[in-house]
Amino acid sequence: MTQLMKALVARDGKAVVENRPVPQAGPGEVVVRTTAASLCSADVASARGEFPTPDGTVLGHEAIGTVHEIGDGVTGFSIGQRVTAASTTPCGHCANCQRGFTGHCGGTAWGGYTSGISRDGSLAEYFTVPYASYNLAAIPDAVSDEAAVCVPDTLASGSTGPEAARIPFGGTVVVFGQGHIGLAATMAARVLGAGLVITVKARAGGEELAKRVGADHALNLTEHDIEAEIGRLTAGAGADCAVEASGVVDSFPRAVAVTREGGVVAVLSSYTGPGDAALRIPLAEWGWGVGDKTVLSTFQRCGSERMERLLRLVETGRLDPTVLLTRRYHFDDVERAFADMAARPAGHIKPLITF
Ligand SMILES: [Zn+2]
Ligand SMILES: [Zn+2]
Structure with missing residues (x-):
């Protein structure tokens, strides 16, 4: 039977x-x-x-x-x-x-x-x-x-953006979106050696959790002028890396804008919309095309070897x-x-x- x-x-x-x-x-x-x-x-x-x-x-x-x-x-x-x-x-x-x-x-x-x-x-x-x-x-x-x-998707997916972005040791990272993927990206950025981690959400709330997983500053679009605030927190330089994990199309130009010259925008979002819709890159913040900014679209890297590395980070208490x-x-x-x-x-x- x-x-x-x-x-x-x-x-x-x-x-x-x-x-x-x-x-x-x-x-x-x-x-x-x-x-x-x-x-x-x-x-x-x-x-x-x-x-x-x-x-x-x-x-x-x-x-x-x-x-x-x-x-x-x-x-x-x-x-x-x-x-x-x-x-x-x-x-x-x-x-x-x-x-x-x-x-x-x-x-x-x-x-x-x-x-x-x-x-x-x-x-x-x-x-x-x-x-x-x-x-x-x-x-x-x-x-x-x-x-x-929490490893098969949350950590495996959320860590892909920060890992692919090759965050400089001690560098600055902005994470847009603080759902499970954004929170895991925040954790990963910290463990990968970011010296300053700033998170951005649409609305207030969840600041305590963001800080608990590694954010030094937890901002939101309702209360803060994000570009001005990130400029202030990075002494005008902008971030070495922006991880876009909000899934919101309007976050993408913001991520480009807060990234410094030579920095990396790592997209962890899957955007929904018609196939002919487009993401906007603001020209000035793009350095008029010569800003040396890299945009990575990333999706989960996997396989048992990577899973074993992620599980090791949990086993040793890093995450x-x-x-x-x-x-x-x-x-x-x-x-x-x-x-x-x-x-x-x-x-x-x-x-x-x-x-
Ligand atoms: Zn999932
Ligand atoms: Zn295959």
Whole structure:
């Protein structure tokens, strides 16, 4: 008889719990028994049909668990071992993967992001990790489930912008947006050696959390003249790096403006809008084209080697992502957790879902 499990599924624009067969590990795959997970704004977008997620797809891409079944060709893991994988699970072999742009596996932007989009995701009692030899990472004993659950997307994605920007040791960084990705970028900037970190939000609130994860100054667009304030805080120089993690199109020209000559704007946002819409680069702040400013569009870098590095930062106490877990639920209440997430109440960053 087929063994059944509970799974949170995209159904008619909503997220509902349904019974599903427990997946079986095909060649190269590992099936994980879920012990903890989190929800993401991307799951909400998937359920609402804003991504090309087929109706009936199991949602989720932020989970950890123990190895339940190991498919042919996967070595180095044992049944019962604590493991996780990044929210993007690329093949590791195609041209983009070999070039280091694993998020764009298969030759398309976001191509490595399949969990809960084009295949069943991890908001279920069991989930499958494809290309497990490339993607699966063991969780060190000293890393708790709740800390580990923040690694697959929040830390893995949020750290990509600061890492790609090569922040100068002691340099100045401005992070736009303080959702889970922006907060993780703030953490990463600090750990990567930024000497001054300034965060920018749309509205007041959350300053304490921003400072707790590494901000020296937490600004907002409602109360502050951002360009003037950043000019003042950097003695007129501007920032060495701006990380744009707000997802708001109007933040992009601001990020360009507050970046000094020779600096880097690292975009961590995925902007929504018509395909012919454009991001604005203000000419004066661009140095009329000769400002030596670099714009990087970045998407999560992943694979087990990077996951192991991120988990090491948690293991040694350099990073404590658990401060981002603002609500806790059992998987029995996952529909309520999802509705709470979709309502975006102020101060709610990430729910922890236990199983
Ligand atoms: Zn996510
Ligand atoms: Zn690939």
